[in-house]
Amino acid sequence: MVRKKPASSTHTEHPIPVACPTCETLERRYDNTIGQSRELLECRFQSLREKVRELHRWQENRDEAIEDFYAHKRMHRIQIVKARRARKIA
């Protein structure tokens, strides 16, 4: 009879905490807006005006993505500072 190895043996522990999922999502969103803008530059549009309009739209999306990302990062810092203070008190 052959015993199967437990599946958990392949599990590796990460000493560094896994990146925040919200950060990942926001970063992906930002990368996506960059990618879309680049693709637009390669695309052929019926008129230059249309192309410029689309580019502006994606630039706005990118700016929004950056703003959201920074706002979220700021929140992280506040949380870290709070956690440190709490530890000092305790």
Ligand SMILES: [Zn+2]
């Ligand atoms: Zn985060």
